[in-house]
Amino acid sequence: MQFPESWLREFCNPELSSDALAHLLTMSGMEVEEQRPVAPAFHGIVVAEILEAEQHPNADKLRVCTVDAGPHSPDGPLQIVCGAPNARAGIRIPLATIGAELPPGEDGKPFKIGKGKLRGVESFGMLCSARELKLSEDHGGLLELPADAPLGQDIRQFLNLDDALFTLKLTPNLGHCLSVYGVAREVSALTGSPLITPAIEPVRPSHDARLPVRIEAPDLCGRFSGRIVRGINPQARTPAWMVERLARCGQRSVSALVDISNYVMFEYGRPSHIFDLDKIQGGLVVRWGRAGETLKLLNGNTVTLDEQVGVIADEHAGQQSVESLAGIMGGDTTAVSDDTRNVYVEAAFWWPEAVAGRSRRYNFSTDAGHRFERGVDPAQTVEHIERITALIVQICGGADTVCGPVDDQTARLPERQPVALRVARAAKVIGMPLTQVQCAGVFERLGLPFTAGEGVLTVTPPSWRFDLQIEEDLIEEVIRVIGFDQLPLTPPLAPVTARVRSESQRGSHALRRTVAALDYQETINFSFVEERWETELAGNDQPIRLLNPIAAPLSVMRSSLIGSLIQVLRHNLTRRAPRVRVFELGRVFKRDASVQTSEQSVVGIDQPLRLAGLAWGPADSVQWGSKERAVDFFDVKGDVQALLAPRVARFVAAEHPAMHPGRCARVEVDGTVIGHVGELHPRWRQAYELPSAPVLFELDLASLLAREVPVYVPVPRQQTVTRDLALIVKDSVPHDDVIDTIMQAPTGGLMRSARLFDVYRPTAQTTGLAEGERSLAIRLELLDDETPLTDARSDAAIQAVIDAVQSGLGARLRGA
Structure with a gap:
């Protein structure tokens, strides 16, 4: 929120400098994001005609202009050469004197004005545009001042250029500070200065006419x-x-009626909103929208409504629009225009939860929605109608201007539940001694009605405070006013316990x-x-949908x-x-x-952690020692094995919605499936x-974090015996089955x-292997550990292995 300091000081003027005031606001929770002067430094520029x-x-x-600068031209009017297109007799403008x-x-560096000569004609000063004074980017001509601007005045x-602009970065709980008066009310409480x-x-x-209004949705x-x-x-x-004030709040002037509404x-x-009365058909109905209804807004967008959006409709002859x-935001149909002669001024209390998030559905936000979704005081609607009416009569009124009575309807207002503050608990939470008198003084300064008991103050939040709901909210108010x-x-002081x-x-x-x-x-x-992504890559036809996505495409949870x-x-x-x-x-x-609500879970939603990886392109970076080759399934499979080591994973051919049906495997550890690894499906x-398919893996994080506790064994004292076997098996026999059978053999x-170290498949000239068979060389x-192995014992163990693979897998020795 942006506003000029001078406007704030009209409501509350503490004896603080601009910098001290900005520091006070920041330290009280209303962070001053930016503080800057209204205009840069310059001098010697006066009002002239x-x-x-x-x-x-x-x-x-x-x-060639003849300019009257008042007391700044004691010898008479000044001659000034000007190139602005709007330089004409009778207007008052800024003059930079010599x-x-x-x-x-x-x-x-500042630009100093001196006596000059342009195309042979002397010039004794310079007439200024708003851009030359750096008041705006408008360079269309001289800055025209009101006709009653006093000549010669700086x-x-x-x-009022010796002013500062404050930009506050307010948290959502400070909706009551989204106005100059609201900020002034806080400054008054913080400093003790009177609030005006x-x-x-x-x-x-002047007449009794009322517009019929019916509230159907309290x-x-x-x-x-x-x-x-x-x-x-x-x-x-x-x-x-x-x-000027609207501009310094970051709002451009539109028209008198719109400006009055924005100003208040x-x-x-x-x-608030001002309707063109003559464009309203019949009376007004306040209700929830209906599916399929459309509305052209003031910003030119046409939106489609549903039952979750509130609307104001007119009603004529049983038909509603x-x-x-x-x-x-108001609609374009009843917007005021230059032809408007009669208006209907509206100020309402909309429930915050009925407004929150609605504008984001249509990809825009408004100042009105920003305030209503945080809570706007429901007690002052009539007073604000009177304020807007007075400004309309003052600015747009004439001899024929007449006002009707205020029609005020109350359907249901927020019920403020009392909130108790225990002084002892407040002192404990804040970390400093507090007395009940101090806390009571804070509440009095903030305008919070309360009743006092023994060590307890019970506050009834006023109509403008939607953020006071629990004891901690009151504790925050106490320390905020006392001062951090x-x-x-x-x-x-806290116990430090190591979590091993x-x-x-x-x-x-x-x-x-x-x-x-x-x-x-x-x-x-x-x-x-x-x-x-969910439908194609995860096979999830019923994803969890977001009620309020930050962008239309990002609409579901993964x-x-x-x-x-x-x-x-x-x-x-x-x-x-x-x-x-x-x-x-x-x-x-x-x-x-099966999931129930807890501190870390939401009912009906499982939220496991996963680890996923993707590899695409060359298997290694470019180097001289090896030829470039594309990454393949076995490269990524090796990465998965390295992540699980020393635990041994089993890779079993499987299918996954995102992966190639013939190049995909599920990853099993101790008989439990923990994920998949494979090449992206050609379709996707x-x-x-x-340009080419990447290789991916996705694994359950809990299984990756688990690891076996190391068990230390002595270095073997005996020599290892190594034997190689060439086994012929059918292509349908998995490698893991062969290894498992060997390890389980009675040796x-x-x-x-x-370990497998070679695979041989038959060619046309190969003998001993039939079609559909392959030879596996296994070491x-x-x-x-106790005694050296003899050839007889080794041969017996090898024979046991051969018998096991023959009987269990139908394998045979190659060359036998």
């Missing part, structure tokens, strides 16, 4: 006030003082470092993704990390990355009826426009390891 403006004799685009300094330019004094509350005098009605609108004003002049010019919103924090988006700078400098991780577990950061050591780079992605990694790959490929190896450790979201490679505990290691 052009008496005559004649064509320059030697230049088509220059005029010796004046304009704001610094790009070089940082322009800084006349335009201008009296709002009611405008006496859960949408708690109070609705309005009044008819007839005979106005909508083309009246907004006063300069109002235009910045002044008291209540958004939506005229406004409740608490957010009053807190004693005491060291924190079990040796059977490793931390997630250690796992990240392990993945990074395998040449993967970590990425962090949104947990909400495109619905297409149940797999693969879609996020594919998007990262596409992002890198558009930037011509030659090689991509990325991973993500993140949470996924799946429906699970084409759909996502990838008397001599078998220590079995066996035998060891007896």
Whole structure:
């Protein structure tokens, strides 16, 4: 929220400098994000009037002006050459006299005005535009001042340029500070300076006409006030003082009626709306929207409504037409224009939960919605109608202007529940001694009504405070007003208990470092993704949908990390990355009826952590020692094995929605499936426009964090015996089955390891192998820790292995 300091000081003027005031606001929770002067430094510029403006004799685009600068031209009018297109007799403008300094330019040095000569004509000063004074970017001509601007007055004094702009970064609980008066109320409580509350005098009605209004949804609108004003002049010019204040609040002037509504919103924090009365058909109905209804808004957008959005509709002959988006923006149909003569002024209380998030559905936000979704005082609707009416009569009124009575309807207002503050607990939470008198004084300064008991103060929140709901809210108010700078400098006292991780577990950061050591780079992605990713890459037809997505495509929660990694790959490929190896450790979201609500869970939603990786491009970076080859399934399989080591994983052919059906395996550890590894399905490679298929893996994090506790054994004292076997098996026999059968063979505990080191498949000239068979060369290691192995014992063990694979798998020795 942005506002000028001078406006704030009209409501509360503490004896503080601008810097001290900004510090006070920040330390009380209203962070001053920016503090800057209204205008840069310059001097010697006064109000002047052009008496005559004649064509320059030697230049088509220059005029020779005769200028009256009041006391600054004691010898009479000044002659000044000017090239502005609007330089004409009779207007009052800023004049930089000789010796004046304009704001610094790009070089940082001020521009000093001296006597000059332009095309042979002397000039004794300079007439200024708003851009030359750095008051705005408008360079269309001279800055025209009001006709009653006093001649000779310093322009800084006349335009109140020795002012500062404060920009506050308010947290959502400070909705009562979204107005100049609201901030002033806080400053008064913080400093003790008096709060000046201008009296709002009611405008006496001149007729009895009322517009019929019916509230059908009390859960949408708690109070609705309005009044008819007839005979106005909508083309009246907004006063300069109002235009200036709106501009310093970051709001451009639109028209007198719109400016008045915006001005009161910045002044008291209540958004309002002014309808063209003659465009309303019948009366107004306040209700929830209906599916399929449409509304053209003031911003030109046409939106489609549903039952979750509140509306104001008019009703004529039993037919209803939506005229406004409740608490957010008015409709184009009943907007005021230059032809408007009669208006209906509306101020209402909209329930915060009925407005929150609605404008974001339509990809825009408004000042009104920003305030209503945080809570606007429901007690002042009539007073604000009177304030707006008075300004309309003052600015747009005339002899024919008449006002009707205020029609005020109350459906249901917030019930303020008392909140108790225990003084002893407040002192404990804040960390400094407090008395009940101190706390009572804070509540009195804040205007919070309370009752006192023994060590307890019970506060009934006023109508403008929606944030006071629990005891901690009152504790915050106490220390905020007393001052955070009053807190004693005491060291924190807390027991420090070391949390030792079990040796059977490793931390997630250690796992990240392990993945990074395998040449993967970590990425962090949104947990909400495109619905297409879930359907295609996760096989999830019923994803968890977001009620209020930050962007239309990111509408569901992910149940797999693969879609996020594919998007990262596409992002890198558009930037011509030659090689991509990325991973993500993140949470996924799946429906699970067994999950109950707790501090770390939501009912019906399982949120496990996963680790996923993607490799695309060359297997290794370019080097001289080996030829370049593309990464394949076995490269990534080896990375997964390295992540699980020393635990041994089993890879079983399987299918996954995102992966190639013939190049995909599920990963099993101790008989439990912990994830999948495989190449991207060709269908999705084409759909996502990838030049070649990446290889991916996705694993359950809990299984990766578990590890076996190391068991130390002595170095063997005996020699290992190594034997090689060439076994012929059918192609349908998995490698893991062969190894498992060998290790389970009855060798008397001599078998220590079995490793595949060669695979041979038959060709047309091969003998001994039939079609559909392959030869596996396996190296066996035998060891007896106690005695050396003899050839007889080794041969017996090898024969036991051969018998086992023959009987169990139908294998035979090659060449036998």
